Amino acid sequence: MVTGAQRQRTRPAWSGLALAALVVVVALFAPQFAGAGPNGNSQSLRTLASTDAVGGQLSGGLQKTAAQTSSYSIMQARLNSGKTIDARWNPCQTAITYRVNLSGLPKAKRAAMLKTVKASFKRLSAATGMTYRYKGTTSFVPRQDNLTKQPAEIVVAAVSKKRTDFPMTARSLGYGGVLWSTWYGSQGEGAAVMRGYVVLEAAAIQKLKTGFGRGLRQSNVILHELGHATGLDHVSSRRQQMYPTLTASSPSGFAKGDLAGLARVGKKAGCIEVPANVSISDLS
Ligand SMILES: [Zn+2]
Numbered sequence: 356m357v358t359g360a361q362r363q364r365t366r367p368a369w370s371g372l373a374l375a376a377l378v379v380v381v382a383l384f385a386p387q388f389a390g391a392g393p394n395g396n397s398q399s400l401r402t403l404a405s406t407d408a409v410g411g412q413l414s415g416g417l418q419k420t421a422a423q424t425s426s427y428s429i430m431q432a433r434l435n436s437g438k439t440i441d442a443r444w445n446p447c448q449t450a451i452t453y454r455v456n457l458s459g460l461p462k463a464k465r466a467a468m469l470k471t472v473k474a475s476f477k478r479l480s481a482a483t484g485m486t487y488r489y490k491g492t493t494s495f496v497p498r499q500d501n502l503t504k505q506p507a508e509i510v511v512a513a514v515s516k517k518r519t520d521f522p523m524t525a526r527s528l529g530y531g532g533v534l535w536s537t538w539y540g541s542q543g544e545g546a547a548v549m550r551g552y553v554v555l556e557a558a559a560i561q562k563l564k565t566g567f568g569r570g571l572r573q574s575n576v577i578l579h580e581l582g583h584a585t586g587l588d589h590v591s592s593r594r595q596q597m598y599p600t601l602t603a604s605s606p607s608g609f610a611k612g613d614l615a616g617l618a619r620v621g622k623k624a625g626c627i628e629v630p631a632n633v634s635i636s637d638l639s
Contacts, residue, residue: 438544443624444547451485496519523554532552538633547629569605586620
């Protein structure tokens with residue numbers, strides 16, 4: 356099952372009526388542009404996310420873009436000029452920090468899950484070449500309207516799906532995605548992923564096997580959702596971990612196509628110069 360979600364948020368640092376008026380005009384033609392900074396740069400925030408189920412069907416939602424191959428698909432950020440580019444993190448930030456909320460799990464199961472989450476980030480780092488830094492636990496639960504307030508760049512929360520408003524179904528195992536910022540102005544235009552989030556359905560994920568390997572495992576759900584939190588979208592190939600449904604024949608961890616997609620949005624893609632006035636700060 357595939358579900359897309361888009362959010363727009365207003366940048367708090369407005370100054371001047373002229374800029375505000377400009378924003379209104381821009382907003383009429385391009386609803387995703389919702390804020391402007393004091394130097395004339397405009398910024399917008401978008402999220403794209405996916406929900407995942409065991410045994411569900413792949414149904415719609417995949418956008419055919421230049422970044423899609425048969426084995427990986429990368430979420431696309433649309434710039435002010437209309438050009439689309441890969442939605443990716445700036446691999447040159449010191450680290451991508453993460454915090455973990457395991458409050459939906461029985462206390463006896465939290466240590467093992469934390470270990471799996473940390474090991475999954477290590478695998479993600481090996482695939483992207485980027486540095487991820489664990490900053491501890493949190494009580495934060497990602498929701499559609501609070502992503503800019505995350506206490507770390509990525510939050511992984513294993514909680515009841517009732518605690519979030521991402522559209523999860525009775526069969527959902529998790530929900531993951533990114534929040535990116537786009538900008539344009541005197542410094543040119545660009546986009547960067549600024550936040551990522553993973554919600555694991557606590558009751559459902561406990562029923563899966565622990566450890567790494569093929570099939571119906573907690574680790575494969577976590578890696579899949581971390582793929583979303585890195586900018587990957589679903590693919591129709593069952594051989595990839597980014598196939599939208601976890602099955603008994605799901606690959607062990609990231610497969611060849613997943614790794615190709617993660618490499619494409621990783622360190623080798625080069626630094627992104629994020630303007631200082633982008634309102635979502637680098638927390639590293
Ligand atoms: Zn998914």
